[in-house]
Amino acid sequence: MEQGKVQAAFTLPSHLSCAETDDVRIRRMMNDYGSSLLRMCFLYLRDDALAQDAVQDSFLKAYRKLSQFRGESGKKTWLMRIAINTCRDYQRSGWAKQVDSRICLEELPLSAEAAEPEDDTVIREVMLLPRKDREIVLLRFYQQMKIKEIAQTLKIPTGTVTSRLNRAKEKLRLRLKGWYFDEDEL
Numbered sequence: 001m002e003q004g005k006v007q008a009a010f011t012l013p014s015h016l017s018c019a020e021t022d023d024v025r026i027r028r029m030m031n032d033y034g035s036s037l038l039r040m041c042f043l044y045l046r047d048d049a050l051a052q053d054a055v056q057d058s059f060l061k062a063y064r065k066l067s068q069f070r071g072e073s074g075k076k077t078w079l080m081r082i083a084i085n086t087c088r089d090y091q092r093s094g095w096a097k098q099v100d101s102r103i104c105l106e107e108l109p110l111s112a113e114a115a116e117p118e119d120d121t122v123i124r125e126v127m128l129l130p131r132k133d134r135e136i137v138l139l140r141f142y143q144q145m146k147i148k149e150i151a152q153t154l155k156i157p158t159g160t161v162t163s164r165l166n167r168a169k170e171k172l173r174l175r176l177k178g179w180y181f182d183e184d185e186l
Contacts, residue, residue, distance in 0.1 A: 026063045033076050034059075036143060037083045043127070043138055044087035054090055058083040073152040080143065081153045084135065125175050133168035140165055 037058060042051035061082050062069075069078060126137050139145045139153060147165075151158040 022063065022066050025066060026059065029062065029075055029079060030059055033079050036076070037079060040080065040138065040143065041083055041087055043142075044084070044135075045090055050090060054083065054086045058086045061086065074149060076143075077145070077149045077153045080139065080145070081155070084153065121179055122172075122176065125172055128175075129168055129171060133164055133171065136161060136164045137168045137172075 034055065037055045038051055041054040041058075042048060045051050045054060058079065062079055069075075073081075126134060129137065135154065136150060139150045140147070145153065147158050147161050150161045154161070
């Protein structure tokens with residue numbers, strides 16, 4: 001038998017090999033980004049069970065649309081966009097209006113990279129920012145995303161990201177003045 005015919009005889013049909021590849025790809029993304037998505041969803045929804053549901057829904061949506069992922073942005077950026085939209089859908093639902101939205105930092109899922117902060121003053125102030133400012137701060141400093149990635153995630157111009165970030169930092173600077181050190185003493 002010729003070499004090419006032997007290989008062709010043992011090749012899986014394209015629909016099976018593609019599905020297997022998608023399974024492997026989504027499992028890898030779940031392992032790589034699952035905890036980041038869970039923390040972001042928890043910060044958005046302020047409810048552990050809803051956050052877990054949102055992450056599951058986000059990965060289901062990603063799995064269904066995996067063949068449409070063009071790689072124009074990073075996988076984390078793409079997944080974060082899906083998760084943010086899923087959280088927004090949850091917040092618009094009637095169920096979200098029944099949930100106590102006060103954040104309990106003790107219930108915040110632990111990050112793989114960082115330990116829980118000793119003083120929660122900063123995160124509490126971040127959570128009090130308006131939604132548009134809060135999501136920029138969380139993506140930039142909490143998820144360590146670059147300005148360009150945030151712009152792709154939120155589908156807004158990089159200039160808008162920069163101006164919202166500067167506005168949010170100024171609000172935080174004013175709210176936290178004297179908390180860490182008194183800037184007037186410098």
